[in-house]
Amino acid sequence: MRFARNSEIYGEDEPAEYLYQVISGAVRTYRMLDDGRRQISAFYLPGDVFGVEAGDLHLSSAEAVSDAQILVAKRSAVMARAEHEKNLARQLWMLTVRELQRVQQHSLALIKSAEERVAGFLLEMAGRSSGGTAIELPMSRQDIADYLGLTIETVSRTFTQFVHSGMIALETTRRIQLRNRSALNRLNA
Incomplete structure:
Protein backbone atom coordinates (compact mmCIF):
# COMPACT_ATOMS: atom_id res chain seq x y z
CA MET A 1 0.00 0.00 0.00
CA ARG A 2 1.10 3.57 -0.62
CA PHE A 3 0.70 6.33 1.94
CA ALA A 4 1.20 10.02 1.21
CA ARG A 5 3.34 12.20 3.47
CA ASN A 6 1.65 12.79 6.87
CA SER A 7 -1.19 10.33 6.17
CA GLU A 8 -2.29 7.99 8.94
CA ILE A 9 -1.55 4.29 8.62
CA TYR A 10 -3.36 3.34 11.83
CA GLY A 11 -4.61 5.15 14.91
CA GLU A 12 -4.14 4.72 18.64
CA ASP A 13 -6.67 2.30 20.17
CA GLU A 14 -7.59 0.84 16.75
CA PRO A 15 -7.56 -2.97 16.38
CA ALA A 16 -4.05 -4.32 15.77
CA GLU A 17 -5.04 -6.64 12.91
CA TYR A 18 -2.00 -6.15 10.66
CA LEU A 19 1.80 -6.05 10.70
CA TYR A 20 3.57 -3.53 8.49
CA GLN A 21 6.97 -3.39 6.78
CA VAL A 22 8.43 -0.22 5.31
CA ILE A 23 9.44 -0.80 1.69
CA SER A 24 10.29 2.84 0.93
CA GLY A 25 9.93 6.13 2.76
CA ALA A 26 9.71 6.50 6.54
CA VAL A 27 7.06 6.09 9.25
CA ARG A 28 6.71 7.57 12.73
CA THR A 29 4.70 6.17 15.63
CA TYR A 30 3.47 8.60 18.25
CA ARG A 31 0.99 9.34 21.01
CA MET A 32 -0.74 12.61 21.75
CA LEU A 33 -0.28 13.61 25.37
CA ASP A 34 -3.10 15.06 27.48
CA ASP A 35 -1.62 18.56 27.16
CA GLY A 36 -1.67 18.39 23.36
CA ARG A 37 2.02 17.66 22.84
CA ARG A 38 3.06 14.85 20.50
CA GLN A 39 5.55 12.22 21.71
CA ILE A 40 7.13 10.30 18.84
CA SER A 41 8.13 6.85 20.04
CA ALA A 42 9.90 5.53 16.93
CA PHE A 43 10.94 6.09 13.35
CA TYR A 44 10.77 3.18 10.94
CA LEU A 45 12.90 3.10 7.79
CA PRO A 46 13.02 0.71 4.80
CA GLY A 47 13.16 -2.89 5.98
CA ASP A 48 11.75 -2.12 9.44
CA VAL A 49 8.59 -3.87 10.67
CA PHE A 50 6.13 -2.01 12.88
CA GLY A 51 2.66 -2.44 14.32
CA VAL A 52 3.76 -5.26 16.63
CA GLU A 53 1.55 -5.17 19.71
CA ALA A 54 1.23 -7.43 22.75
CA GLY A 55 -2.52 -6.85 22.90
CA ASP A 56 -5.34 -6.46 20.41
CA LEU A 57 -5.17 -2.64 20.12
CA HIS A 58 -2.49 -0.26 18.88
CA LEU A 59 -0.91 1.70 21.73
CA SER A 60 0.13 4.50 19.38
CA SER A 61 -0.71 5.99 15.99
CA ALA A 62 1.45 5.54 12.89
CA GLU A 63 1.78 7.89 9.96
CA ALA A 64 4.02 8.36 6.96
CA VAL A 65 6.85 10.85 7.49
CA SER A 66 7.33 11.00 3.73
CA ASP A 67 5.59 9.27 0.84
CA ALA A 68 5.87 5.62 1.83
CA GLN A 69 5.24 2.21 0.39
CA ILE A 70 4.23 -0.27 3.08
CA LEU A 71 3.83 -4.04 2.91
CA VAL A 72 0.78 -5.02 4.97
CA ALA A 73 0.22 -8.56 6.32
CA LYS A 74 -2.69 -9.92 8.34
CA ARG A 75 -1.40 -10.48 11.88
CA SER A 76 -3.45 -13.65 12.45
CA ALA A 77 -2.14 -15.21 9.21
CA VAL A 78 1.48 -14.44 10.14
CA MET A 79 1.01 -15.88 13.64
CA ALA A 80 -0.72 -19.02 12.31
CA ARG A 81 2.11 -19.56 9.84
CA ALA A 82 4.72 -19.01 12.57
CA GLU A 83 3.27 -21.95 14.51
CA HIS A 84 4.51 -24.27 11.76
CA GLU A 85 7.61 -22.44 10.51
CA LYS A 86 10.44 -22.22 13.01
CA ASN A 87 12.34 -19.68 10.92
CA LEU A 88 9.36 -17.29 10.85
CA ALA A 89 8.81 -17.76 14.59
CA ARG A 90 12.50 -16.96 15.17
CA GLN A 91 12.23 -13.83 13.00
CA LEU A 92 9.19 -12.66 14.97
CA TRP A 93 11.05 -13.29 18.22
CA MET A 94 14.07 -11.27 17.02
CA LEU A 95 11.74 -8.48 15.84
CA THR A 96 10.13 -8.36 19.27
CA VAL A 97 13.50 -8.30 21.05
CA ARG A 98 14.81 -5.50 18.77
CA GLU A 99 11.66 -3.48 19.44
CA LEU A 100 12.09 -3.94 23.20
CA GLN A 101 15.75 -2.87 22.96
CA ARG A 102 14.74 0.19 20.94
CA VAL A 103 12.16 1.20 23.55
CA GLN A 104 14.67 0.73 26.38
CA GLN A 105 17.35 2.79 24.60
CA HIS A 106 14.86 5.54 23.78
CA SER A 107 13.64 5.78 27.37
CA LEU A 108 17.24 6.03 28.64
CA ALA A 109 17.99 8.77 26.10
CA LEU A 110 15.22 10.93 27.54
CA ILE A 111 17.16 11.50 30.78
CA LYS A 112 20.27 12.79 28.98
CA SER A 113 21.19 16.38 28.15
Whole structure:
Protein backbone atom coordinates (compact mmCIF):
# COMPACT_ATOMS: atom_id res chain seq x y z
CA MET A 1 0.00 0.00 0.00
CA ARG A 2 1.10 3.57 -0.62
CA PHE A 3 0.70 6.33 1.94
CA ALA A 4 1.20 10.02 1.21
CA ARG A 5 3.34 12.20 3.47
CA ASN A 6 1.65 12.79 6.87
CA SER A 7 -1.19 10.33 6.17
CA GLU A 8 -2.29 7.99 8.94
CA ILE A 9 -1.55 4.29 8.62
CA TYR A 10 -3.36 3.34 11.83
CA GLY A 11 -4.61 5.15 14.91
CA GLU A 12 -4.14 4.72 18.64
CA ASP A 13 -6.67 2.30 20.17
CA GLU A 14 -7.59 0.84 16.75
CA PRO A 15 -7.56 -2.97 16.38
CA ALA A 16 -4.05 -4.32 15.77
CA GLU A 17 -5.04 -6.64 12.91
CA TYR A 18 -2.00 -6.15 10.66
CA LEU A 19 1.80 -6.05 10.70
CA TYR A 20 3.57 -3.53 8.49
CA GLN A 21 6.97 -3.39 6.78
CA VAL A 22 8.43 -0.22 5.31
CA ILE A 23 9.44 -0.80 1.69
CA SER A 24 10.29 2.84 0.93
CA GLY A 25 9.93 6.13 2.76
CA ALA A 26 9.71 6.50 6.54
CA VAL A 27 7.06 6.09 9.25
CA ARG A 28 6.71 7.57 12.73
CA THR A 29 4.70 6.17 15.63
CA TYR A 30 3.47 8.60 18.25
CA ARG A 31 0.99 9.34 21.01
CA MET A 32 -0.74 12.61 21.75
CA LEU A 33 -0.28 13.61 25.37
CA ASP A 34 -3.10 15.06 27.48
CA ASP A 35 -1.62 18.56 27.16
CA GLY A 36 -1.67 18.39 23.36
CA ARG A 37 2.02 17.66 22.84
CA ARG A 38 3.06 14.85 20.50
CA GLN A 39 5.55 12.22 21.71
CA ILE A 40 7.13 10.30 18.84
CA SER A 41 8.13 6.85 20.04
CA ALA A 42 9.90 5.53 16.93
CA PHE A 43 10.94 6.09 13.35
CA TYR A 44 10.77 3.18 10.94
CA LEU A 45 12.90 3.10 7.79
CA PRO A 46 13.02 0.71 4.80
CA GLY A 47 13.16 -2.89 5.98
CA ASP A 48 11.75 -2.12 9.44
CA VAL A 49 8.59 -3.87 10.67
CA PHE A 50 6.13 -2.01 12.88
CA GLY A 51 2.66 -2.44 14.32
CA VAL A 52 3.76 -5.26 16.63
CA GLU A 53 1.55 -5.17 19.71
CA ALA A 54 1.23 -7.43 22.75
CA GLY A 55 -2.52 -6.85 22.90
CA ASP A 56 -5.34 -6.46 20.41
CA LEU A 57 -5.17 -2.64 20.12
CA HIS A 58 -2.49 -0.26 18.88
CA LEU A 59 -0.91 1.70 21.73
CA SER A 60 0.13 4.50 19.38
CA SER A 61 -0.71 5.99 15.99
CA ALA A 62 1.45 5.54 12.89
CA GLU A 63 1.78 7.89 9.96
CA ALA A 64 4.02 8.36 6.96
CA VAL A 65 6.85 10.85 7.49
CA SER A 66 7.33 11.00 3.73
CA ASP A 67 5.59 9.27 0.84
CA ALA A 68 5.87 5.62 1.83
CA GLN A 69 5.24 2.21 0.39
CA ILE A 70 4.23 -0.27 3.08
CA LEU A 71 3.83 -4.04 2.91
CA VAL A 72 0.78 -5.02 4.97
CA ALA A 73 0.22 -8.56 6.32
CA LYS A 74 -2.69 -9.92 8.34
CA ARG A 75 -1.40 -10.48 11.88
CA SER A 76 -3.45 -13.65 12.45
CA ALA A 77 -2.14 -15.21 9.21
CA VAL A 78 1.48 -14.44 10.14
CA MET A 79 1.01 -15.88 13.64
CA ALA A 80 -0.72 -19.02 12.31
CA ARG A 81 2.11 -19.56 9.84
CA ALA A 82 4.72 -19.01 12.57
CA GLU A 83 3.27 -21.95 14.51
CA HIS A 84 4.51 -24.27 11.76
CA GLU A 85 7.61 -22.44 10.51
CA LYS A 86 10.44 -22.22 13.01
CA ASN A 87 12.34 -19.68 10.92
CA LEU A 88 9.36 -17.29 10.85
CA ALA A 89 8.81 -17.76 14.59
CA ARG A 90 12.50 -16.96 15.17
CA GLN A 91 12.23 -13.83 13.00
CA LEU A 92 9.19 -12.66 14.97
CA TRP A 93 11.05 -13.29 18.22
CA MET A 94 14.07 -11.27 17.02
CA LEU A 95 11.74 -8.48 15.84
CA THR A 96 10.13 -8.36 19.27
CA VAL A 97 13.50 -8.30 21.05
CA ARG A 98 14.81 -5.50 18.77
CA GLU A 99 11.66 -3.48 19.44
CA LEU A 100 12.09 -3.94 23.20
CA GLN A 101 15.75 -2.87 22.96
CA ARG A 102 14.74 0.19 20.94
CA VAL A 103 12.16 1.20 23.55
CA GLN A 104 14.67 0.73 26.38
CA GLN A 105 17.35 2.79 24.60
CA HIS A 106 14.86 5.54 23.78
CA SER A 107 13.64 5.78 27.37
CA LEU A 108 17.24 6.03 28.64
CA ALA A 109 17.99 8.77 26.10
CA LEU A 110 15.22 10.93 27.54
CA ILE A 111 17.16 11.50 30.78
CA LYS A 112 20.27 12.79 28.98
CA SER A 113 21.19 16.38 28.15
CA ALA A 114 20.01 17.94 24.88
CA GLU A 115 23.49 17.59 23.35
CA GLU A 116 23.69 13.93 24.37
CA ARG A 117 20.21 13.24 22.95
CA VAL A 118 20.92 14.89 19.59
CA ALA A 119 24.33 13.18 19.30
CA GLY A 120 22.73 9.82 20.08
CA PHE A 121 19.99 10.44 17.53
CA LEU A 122 22.48 11.31 14.77
CA LEU A 123 24.54 8.21 15.57
CA GLU A 124 21.39 6.05 15.59
CA MET A 125 20.33 7.37 12.17
CA ALA A 126 23.87 6.93 10.81
CA GLY A 127 23.86 3.33 12.05
CA ARG A 128 20.57 2.68 10.26
CA SER A 129 21.62 4.18 6.93
CA SER A 130 24.17 3.07 4.38
CA GLY A 131 25.40 6.54 3.48
CA GLY A 132 28.81 6.32 5.16
CA THR A 133 29.54 9.63 6.86
CA ALA A 134 26.52 11.42 5.34
CA ILE A 135 22.96 10.82 6.51
CA GLU A 136 19.73 11.92 4.88
CA LEU A 137 17.08 12.55 7.53
CA PRO A 138 13.55 11.98 6.22
CA MET A 139 12.04 13.65 9.29
CA SER A 140 11.68 17.33 10.14
CA ARG A 141 13.37 19.12 13.03
CA GLN A 142 9.96 19.16 14.76
CA ASP A 143 9.78 15.35 14.44
CA ILE A 144 13.27 15.06 15.91
CA ALA A 145 12.28 17.36 18.79
CA ASP A 146 9.12 15.35 19.48
CA TYR A 147 11.16 12.13 19.44
CA LEU A 148 13.84 13.47 21.79
CA GLY A 149 11.50 15.30 24.15
CA LEU A 150 13.03 18.67 23.26
CA THR A 151 11.82 21.88 21.63
CA ILE A 152 12.50 22.53 17.96
CA GLU A 153 14.60 25.53 19.01
CA THR A 154 16.81 23.33 21.18
CA VAL A 155 17.31 20.83 18.35
CA SER A 156 18.21 23.60 15.90
CA ARG A 157 20.52 25.32 18.41
CA THR A 158 22.26 21.99 19.13
CA PHE A 159 22.76 21.31 15.41
CA THR A 160 24.31 24.80 15.07
CA GLN A 161 26.52 24.10 18.10
CA PHE A 162 27.69 20.82 16.50
CA VAL A 163 28.45 22.64 13.23
CA HIS A 164 30.54 25.30 15.03
CA SER A 165 32.44 22.63 16.96
CA GLY A 166 33.19 20.71 13.75
CA MET A 167 31.27 17.56 14.68
CA ILE A 168 28.84 17.84 11.76
CA ALA A 169 28.30 19.80 8.56
CA LEU A 170 24.84 20.63 7.26
CA GLU A 171 24.85 20.04 3.50
CA THR A 172 21.10 20.79 3.43
CA THR A 173 18.53 21.03 6.23
CA ARG A 174 18.13 17.24 6.08
CA ARG A 175 21.49 16.00 4.78
CA ILE A 176 24.11 15.90 7.51
CA GLN A 177 27.79 15.04 7.18
CA LEU A 178 29.25 13.46 10.32
CA ARG A 179 32.69 15.11 10.57
CA ASN A 180 33.77 13.93 14.01
CA ARG A 181 32.02 10.70 14.92
CA SER A 182 34.30 10.08 17.92
CA ALA A 183 33.23 13.40 19.48
CA LEU A 184 29.58 12.45 18.93
CA ASN A 185 30.28 9.04 20.49
CA ARG A 186 31.87 10.70 23.54
CA LEU A 187 28.75 12.84 23.99
CA ASN A 188 26.52 9.77 23.61
CA ALA A 189 28.49 7.62 26.09
